[in-house]
Amino acid sequence: MTSALLEATDVRKFYGDTCALDGVSLRVSAGEFVSIIGPNGAGKTTLVNVLTGLTPPSSGRVRFKNVDVAGGGPARLARLGMARSFQLVTIFPGLSVADTLAVAVLSRLGRSARPFAALARDTELRAAVEEVAVLFQLGDKLGRRARTLPQGDKKLLDVASAFALHPDVILMDEPTSGVSTADKTAIMETLVRAAERMGIRAIVLVEHDMDIVFGYSDRIVALHQGRVLADATPAAIRADAAVVRTVLGIAATQGRTQPETASNRPPTSEPDSRTPLQQC
Numbered sequence: 001m002t003s004a005l006l007e008a009t010d011v012r013k014f015y016g017d018t019c020a021l022d023g024v025s026l027r028v029s030a031g032e033f034v035s036i037i038g039p040n041g042a043g044k045t046t047l048v049n050v051l052t053g054l055t056p057p058s059s060g061r062v063r064f065k066n067v068d069v070a071g072g073g074p075a076r077l078a079r080l081g082m083a084r085s086f087q088l089v090t091i092f093p094g095l096s097v098a099d100t101l102a103v104a105v106l107s108r109l110g111r112s113a114r115p116f117a118a119l120a121r122d123t124e125l126r127a128a129v130e131e132v133a134v135l136f137q138l139g140d141k142l143g144r145r146a147r148t149l150p151q152g153d154k155k156l157l158d159v160a161s162a163f164a165l166h167p168d169v170i171l172m173d174e175p176t177s178g179v180s181t182a183d184k185t186a187i188m189e190t191l192v193r194a195a196e197r198m199g200i201r202a203i204v205l206v207e208h209d210m211d212i213v214f215g216y217s218d219r220i221v222a223l224h225q226g227r228v229l230a231d232a233t234p235a236a237i238r239a240d241a242a243v244v245r246t247v248l249g250i251a252a253t254q255g256r257t258q259p260e261t262a263s264n265r266p267p268t269s270e271p272d273s274r275t276p277l278q279q280c
């Protein structure tokens with residue numbers, strides 16, 4: 001077995017009495033595109049938060065490049081070569097596209113002081129900003145305020161800021177949420193091409209759109225109520241009756257991306273997938 005770049009072992013996370021993650025283990029190796037799927041409240045964002053050091057796990061281990069990183073904080077993880085984008089766009093609406101990317105580039109370079117003054121006179125910084133902007137088709141929008149961008153470009157800018165850190169591994173929490181189906185595909189094509197060009201070694205994607213998940217993933221991890229229900233290739237996931245019943249069927253109704261069929265319709269007896277109190 002190849003050694004994992006990123007590895008979680010028996011991770012549990014409680015919020016008060018709510019058990020968001022209940023003994024989750026997963027490995028991500030170099031070269032992999034891994035998607036995490038599951039109904040609303042399954043624990044996907046919590047898992048990304050734990051993997052990226054934003055949230056300390058209640059128990060369990062997280063290792064990145066063989067270093068223990070559980071609860072280490074995103075800044076430390078970024079220095080080690082991990083970046084992420086958020087489910088909700090986190091860009092500063094008042095900043096221009098160029099300044100937004102400059103902040104990210106400067107933080108990679110360890111130079112966070114006076115980013116905007118730096119952008120005006122630093123040709124190396126400007127070149128790095130333009131490189132990322134062009135890869136994300138934002139090259140002709142560098143002077144625009146982030147708030148004036150269409151939603152698809154806001155999502156791209158958020159992802160581009162994470163890519164600007166030149167990470168080895170990138171985790172993206174629903175990078176296509178809130179945009180039209182046509183824009184989703186364009187965003188995915190853009191970010192996959194950018195990842196290849198920038199030499200990103202592994203991608204972890206949280207996504208509700210099953211066309212995207214099955215179109216891009218080498219491996220899919222299905223979460224349900226804080227547990228890994230399945231961790232397998234797309235073909236094996238499609239053939240897994242429990243996943244089809246508990247995750248894919250619910251995705252069809254939540255993501256509205258798949259026509260409902262007899263095989264993926266959620267059973268009427270299924271409990272509400274967003275159980276407010278889950279017992280570990």
Ligand SMILES: Nc1ncnc2c1ncn2[C@@H]1O[C@H](COP(=O)(O)OP(=O)(O)OP(=O)(O)O)[C@@H](O)[C@H]1O
Pocket residue numbers: 015018019020038039040041042043044045046047087275276
């Ligand atoms: N900060 C928090 N405080 C308390 N409970 C939380 C917190 N974050 C998440 N939870 C709870 O943990 C569980 C998992 O939530 P999480 O956001 O990880 O799910 P998700 O799979 O990302 O859902 P979605 O598809 O809606 O984004 C839910 O029951 C949620 O209400």
Ligand SMILES: [Mg+2]
Pocket residue numbers: 044045046087173
């Ligand atoms: Mg989420």
